[in-house]
Amino acid sequence: MSSSPIEILLPHRPADLPLRATVTEGEQRSLFVALAAVPDPRDPRGRRYPLVSVLAVAVCAVLAGACTFAAISDWVRDLDRPAWERLGFGDRVPAATTVWRLLVRIDAEVLSQVLARWLRVRAVPVMPGRRWRLVIAVDGKVERGARLPGGRQVHLLSAYDVSTGIVLAQV
Incomplete structure (x- = not known):
C-alpha cells in the first residue's frame, strides 16, 4: 500500500471535478x-x-x-x-x-x-453567456493584535476578481 495520500484520495474524488x-x-x-x-x-x-x-x-x-x-x-x-x-x-x-x-x-x-x-x-474568466461583467469584490479587515509604531491598528484591504478567484491587489 502506498503511503502517499494523493494515491489514496484520487479514486474517491468527486466525479464532477474536472481532471487536472x-x-x-x-x-x-x-x-x-x-x-x-x-x-x-x-x-x-x-x-x-x-x-x-x-x-x-x-x-x-x-x-x-x-x-x-x-x-x-x-x-x-x-x-x-x-x-x-x-x-x-x-x-x-x-x-x-x-x-x-x-x-x-x-x-x-x-x-x-x-x-x-x-x-x-x-486565468480565463468565466463567461456564462454573451454578456459579461468584471465583478471585483472589495473587503477590509482590521488585523487583531497587530499595531503600527504609533499604536494604530493594522487595516487590510483586498480587491478580489470574483470570476477568476484572483486577489488583484492588497494593501
Whole structure:
C-alpha cells in the first residue's frame, strides 16, 4: 500500500471535478520568468539556491496546501530528483530555515504584484453567456493584535476578481 495520500484520495474524488491539466514546459517557464522580476535581497557570495527556484517552490507548495515554512520544505523534499533538477536545485534542496530566512526578506509588495500579474495572465474568466461583467469584490479587515509604531491598528484591504478567484491587489 502506498503511503502517499494523493494515491489514496484520487479514486474517491468527486466525479464532477474536472481532471487536472498537465503543466506544459511553457507554463512552467512562465512562472520562472515572472518570479525573475523579484529582486534578490541576499549577498551574492552566500547564495546556494537560485531565488527563482526557492520562490517557485514556495508558490507551488502553497498552492498545494502548505501553510508553514516547514511544510514548504517538506513539499520540496517529497519531490523526486528529476523534479529538483527542473526546479533548479542540484542534489540538495533548501532547509526550512533557509526558506524562512529568504522569504521574510523578500519585498512582499513586489512579490504580490508579480504573482497577481502572473495569475491574471493565466486565468480565463468565466463567461456564462454573451454578456459579461468584471465583478471585483472589495473587503477590509482590521488585523487583531497587530499595531503600527504609533499604536494604530493594522487595516487590510483586498480587491478580489470574483470570476477568476484572483486577489488583484492588497494593501
